[in-house]
Amino acid sequence: MIPSDPQKVTGICFDHVDVPNQNSLAVARKNGAYAFLPTVLKEFDADKIIDEVKTSGLRGRGGAGFPTGLKWSFVPRNTGKPTYLLCNADEGEPGTFKDRDIMRFDPHLLIEGMIMAGFALDVKDAYIYIRGEFLHEANVMNEAIREAYAANLLGENILGTDYSMDLTVHRGAGAYICGEETALIESLEGRPGRPRFKPPFPAVEGFYGCPTVVNNVETLATVPAILEHGGAWHAAIGVPNNTGFKIFSVSGHVNKPGNYEVPMGTTMRTLIEDYCGGLQHGTVPKAIIPGGSSSAWLMAEHYDVPLTFDDLIKAGSMLGSGAIIVMDETADLVALTRRLAHFYAHESCGQCTPCREGTGWLERVMNRVETGHGCEADLKVLKEASEHMAGRTICALADGAAAPILSLLEHFPDELRSRMAQSHQEEQSA
């Protein structure tokens, strides 16, 4: 059970992930799952829930950090159309692997959060859009949902109340872009995942033209604790405007890679040294990707940055999905950037010219540079192509594609140039 004293909280979404068989309803219930749900369904109403979530300061955990309560308050009421709740479990941003652990270890936490969110938004049909590769996780979710239906926690007249909600797991099929919320909606409508122009925003016109809320797994899994202990309780954890805990997925050159749920405001250094057992080689990272592959890199000078949405923006990057990829002195950053350029070129949905052409260009030039066939003019091409893409497209994939290239150019131009010098030496000695 999560302590009601905010000072004593050790975790919210991950409070029970280590408990054996927490995925079964019986064990989850023993640990408090669904205990507060009857109170919410019988004594709370939509305004009260949305107010608590607003007070909590919860900001979306999917990447953009948008305030969840505010998002919910944008949903028009009494439109005569159904409202849909979509859980974004696409988890495709390179470096991110947290939602998977919530779903496979504590699926009932997500289900409970979705029932509460669904109740606040008057949702009859809710879906979990899970990336297609997570077959095991989809099976665990489906089994948990089956148990929840059998216990009258889902379906008609939940726990004897007037509220009814169906929940369906929907598997994607391998397309990073489907994590973008409007592409996710297109995909759920049985189409290729091509992002839509915004506005209209999904809250007003989403799934089949109806009001739709898209929230990340971690966001929804935080809701039960907020409603049980109150928005003010959550707001007392972390730092102002960046409240609560956050799960950081740490990978790359650390000794103990993994998911760590820590209070917002914990520093990067503490996370890497105290939780992740430090670097594999050396004592200072060569570069850190702080918020998934689409975020600008941080250098050693930012090692003490507090992990909050606001501090990472100040440091010139973003918190994103909380995916931290650490690179020590052994990392080949030119090769890594080339690999990411391939990723974005492969995953661009192709509907915006700057993104389709730009990601292709970046990949081709990076291939050339990595294999030692680059020239000084290529650096200019990389810079101009990246700058030309950012902010000129329907979705943020193009900005994400530009971020690693611009970081490499800014911080490691010598590494790029030595690749070129190397090739010239080879050519001369050949």
Next chain:
Amino acid sequence: MSAVEQALPQFSSKRLEEIKTLIARYPHSRSALLPVLHMAQEDFEYLSMDVQKLVAKTLGLHLMAVREVVTFYTMFREKPCGTYLLEVCTNAGCMLNGADELVRHLCDTLEIKVGGTTPDGLFTVTEVECAGACAGAPVVQINNAYHEKVDAAHMDVFITEARGQGGKK
């Protein structure tokens, strides 16, 4: 019914029941397209043109609507692959922990290129994007199951065992 239509593969009656239940979960049957394609790929191994026609007919969609989805999503295959599909993640976290070396080892051992299938039809090796399991880098998906912290020795054992079973999963 024309001769061409009769030649189409068919879903089992159990599958058709499942599809009916599935369609009822959505506001429109079109939403069932991705899940039905997953089912079809499970039943028929890959999505041949005939299987895509079957899916289109089952959901009352134009063939083009099915085709554009099949070609957009990387998990859908239009061609058969080996009995064992080895999908190595080579994105950032896995790359920093030896994924490229692992791919090279697999290709050398199996004497194929990335994307290729061994002549006995047992193994296909591909590179995939971040599998969402980077703490377990390098990650290899073998027929949809995640294998984490995989090294060359682990794969060698797997290959020897798979060969010993003579191609049966």
